[in-house]
Amino acid sequence: MSSQNSPINDRSEQAGKQKLKILFLCTGNTCRSQMAEGMTRHLKSDIIEPYSAGVDPGVMNTRAVKSMAEIGIDISSGFPKTIESLGHIAFDYVITLCDQANESCPLFPGKTKRLHWGFEDPPKLAENAATENEAMVHYRRVRDEIKSLVEKLPDVLND
Incomplete structure (x- = not known):
């Protein structure tokens, strides 16, 4: 892809341009998508x-908040939102973070591009953890996987 067609190849090209609007979408907007939004911010x-x-908002996951706080990112003021509540925003990209969101993702008008970054569900993985530390291992791993992709933004959008 030529540099003229990619969203942004380098931060110096971003000067004077509008920021990319990215929606991170998961099932409950309680864990993975909140982590991705906070990490990207x-x-x-x-x-x-x-x-x-x-796609079906739940209650903010305290372990997700804790795992992000461990690396200095505060998402404690985040709250689960519906897609409809953000309907007035023209997104450049919608990135689904779980299979259910990928399957249930509505169509977005205009030039919105859709990508899927599938991550395992930390609450589900932690269900049988014997201790809080064992449970947090799953949250930290998924957090770090999300961070790895966010660090590659926006270049990874071209892949």
Whole structure:
């Protein structure tokens, strides 16, 4: 792909341009999508305006909040949102983070591009953990996997 067709090849090209609007979507908007929004806001707020929502919003996951706080990112003020509540925003990208969201993702009008980054569900993985530390291992792993992809934004959008 030529540099003229890619969203942003380098931060210097972003000067004077609007930020990319990215929606991270998962089932409940309680864990993975909140982590992705918080991570993107922390690492890429100069070039990306992140949002998150759920296809069936639940209650904010305290372990997700804790895992992000461990690396200095506060998502405690986050709250689960519906896709409809963000319907007024023209997203450049919608990134689904779980299979259910990928299957249930509605169509977005305009030029919105859709990607799927499938991550395992930390609450489900932690269900049988004997201790809090064992449970947190799953949250930390998924958090770090999300971070790895967010660090590659926006270049990874071209893949």
